[in-house]
Amino acid sequence: MFWVGAMSCAYGAGWRYRKFTLFVDTHRPISPFIDYYKSINLLKKKMARQTRKLTSTKAKTRIYRGVVHIQAGHHNTIVTITNIRGEVLCWSSSGSCGFKGKRKSTGFAAKKAAETAAKKSRDFAMREAKVLVTGPGQGRESAIREIFKAGIKVNVIREKTGIPHNGCRPPKRRSV
16 A cells, blocks of 8 residues: 545635545556446446336235226326225326326326226226316326226216315416
């Protein structure tokens, strides 16, 4: 080992006058360590890129009746499937289906989100459901249609978008 040099460090009043030394081990090359850490980071990135499974290996309870909540906002559509008590069984959104930015708010993205949620609900053997729709988004009708196509018998379609009784102040007008 050899001494590289002393440098002063000005991180605060106490550190201003202290010197510290930097030691380098000349017997061991640094490149194998760098290659090792690079390979670990590449492996982490690759694992993060892999798509998640739609179903898990856990034993599922059979729920024949449930509630499908479709939350269609201006920027995203979220489809949540719950049991009668309101406990979430599975969910999907147009963002989790791989859509980004402006494409998340489209009807096609909402259709894909509903299709994915319906696939996940097959594990619970769901046969019939009540559909509750919230929000003014574009994906409302296409998500409901996809729930029908998935083979889930829909008993009720209910609109539950909140209507403000002069609640929040709306955003100001755009000045273009």
